[in-house]
Amino acid sequence: MTTAAEPDGAPRIAVLDILRGVAILGILFMNINDMGQSLIASFDDIRHLGWSPTDQAAWWLREVFADGTARCMLEMLFGAGMVILTTRAAEAAGHLQVLGRYYVRNLILFAFGVVHVFILLWPGEILHTYGIAALIAFLFARLPGKWLILLGLNLAAFTFVTGALDLNTVIQRHATLAQVAIKQHNGVPLDADDRKAIAAQKKHEVSKAKRDREMATRVVAEDTARRGTAFSWAKMQWSIIIMMESYGLEALFVWEAASTMLIGAGLFKLGLLQGQRSRRFYVGMTVIAYAIGLSLRAISAWQTMRFDDAPKLDWATSELARLAVTLGHIGLINLLVTTVFGARLLRPFVAAGRTALTLYIAQTLICLWLLFPPFALALYGKLTWGPLMVVAFVIDAVLLWVANVYVRHYAIAPVEWAWRSLIEGRRLPWRKPAPLRTASASR
Numbered sequence: 001m002t003t004a005a006e007p008d009g010a011p012r013i014a015v016l017d018i019l020r021g022v023a024i025l026g027i028l029f030m031n032i033n034d035m036g037q038s039l040i041a042s043f044d045d046i047r048h049l050g051w052s053p054t055d056q057a058a059w060w061l062r063e064v065f066a067d068g069t070a071r072c073m074l075e076m077l078f079g080a081g082m083v084i085l086t087t088r089a090a091e092a093a094g095h096l097q098v099l100g101r102y103y104v105r106n107l108i109l110f111a112f113g114v115v116h117v118f119i120l121l122w123p124g125e126i127l128h129t130y131g132i133a134a135l136i137a138f139l140f141a142r143l144p145g146k147w148l149i150l151l152g153l154n155l156a157a158f159t160f161v162t163g164a165l166d167l168n169t170v171i172q173r174h175a176t177l178a179q180v181a182i183k184q185h186n187g188v189p190l191d192a193d194d195r196k197a198i199a200a201q202k203k204h205e206v207s208k209a210k211r212d213r214e215m216a217t218r219v220v221a222e223d224t225a226r227r228g229t230a231f232s233w234a235k236m237q238w239s240i241i242i243m244m245e246s247y248g249l250e251a252l253f254v255w256e257a258a259s260t261m262l263i264g265a266g267l268f269k270l271g272l273l274q275g276q277r278s279r280r281f282y283v284g285m286t287v288i289a290y291a292i293g294l295s296l297r298a299i300s301a302w303q304t305m306r307f308d309d310a311p312k313l314d315w316a317t318s319e320l321a322r323l324a325v326t327l328g329h330i331g332l333i334n335l336l337v338t339t340v341f342g343a344r345l346l347r348p349f350v351a352a353g354r355t356a357l358t359l360y361i362a363q364t365l366i367c368l369w370l371l372f373p374p375f376a377l378a379l380y381g382k383l384t385w386g387p388l389m390v391v392a393f394v395i396d397a398v399l400l401w402v403a404n405v406y407v408r409h410y411a412i413a414p415v416e417w418a419w420r421s422l423i424e425g426r427r428l429p430w431r432k433p434a435p436l437r438t439a440s441a442s443r
Helices: 014-036 039-044 053-066 069-090 095-118 127-140 145-186 192-226 230-246 249-269 279-304 314-336 340-346 348-354 356-371 385-409 414-424
Strands: none
Touching: 014 039, 014 053, 014 069, 014 314, 014 348, 014 356, 014 385, 039 192, 053 069, 053 279, 053 385, 069 095, 069 127, 069 249, 069 314, 095 127, 095 356, 095 414, 127 249, 145 192, 145 249, 145 314, 192 230, 230 249, 249 314, 279 314, 314 340, 340 348, 348 356, 348 385, 356 385, 356 414
């Protein structure tokens, strides 16, 4: 099912717009805690953001059903868009011309992302990451769907392998220490390996205690700066951006995005994303994906809520769970759009999908520059997990309404207009063309 084309001629597929709309609104539930509370604490001790029973329920639901899935869906849709755009362009140009045009498109997107992260000061910005990742994924765009999925999964397996190695190391250390404890209890002399294990554990405990102190100091500094002045707020945002880059996280984000884009491109070529399979197929896909993903997520959430030093399953399975839950969401949405109730429920998200870039920037402006900074409403640190999720829901509801009103009168959203006008090298029309008057109506 398609909708009207964009002013630059790009086709719209309604199901993909729905998925994009759900994803772009869903991503606010992942970002608002880092905008309204300490971003550093979100990576360190989530209890700093509030830990009442309501907060725990809100965090658990977010962690199990939503964490990373909006980002994952956007990455898959980016891969699908890559196939759509390059196939369309290839009909009128050679491969090298398509390559050049697609690279220009994503270099401009990268520039938009740079403005978002360094001018609007959002450390969690994703556009620049997607711009880089798309340049990598495009090199494989002509592969058949199954090969794209296989390649993407192999790249994604990198996180599983590294995580599994870390998990195995910690499990082995804990097992050795358990044996040492038994020996000590029974008065059995310790050998060299036992003493080595004890020394390694003490070194780990000292290192962890030092890291915990450093992180606690950083959280206090962030809270102070973001409650202070406009200057202290901006300086702290810059320091967080620099800190994240210094940890080498950008390379991991690009790797993740590129691998998921390849999977999305493959799913699109096989007709899975855009609803070309049977209802029975999507029922099976949804059930299996949720059974795997939600189970892994529930176990990981339970382990996290213990707040201990025990090994965590999600060190190895986080990417598998993210992909699985996202596929469950995609399957469910493709099922819903085939029903009268589901189609009516999801129809408003078409407008959100068509205005996704603008809504993404609007979320930053509303939260980071209006609700939470010290020079505006100064709500930073005043809302815990539960209220933050409610605020995200309200903002999304308003943005969804605005998007639907907007697309009735305009052909393209502001940020999309700027991006595509630069790509086309001409100023695209904003408004929808006036309906043609029929001969009978003119008499």
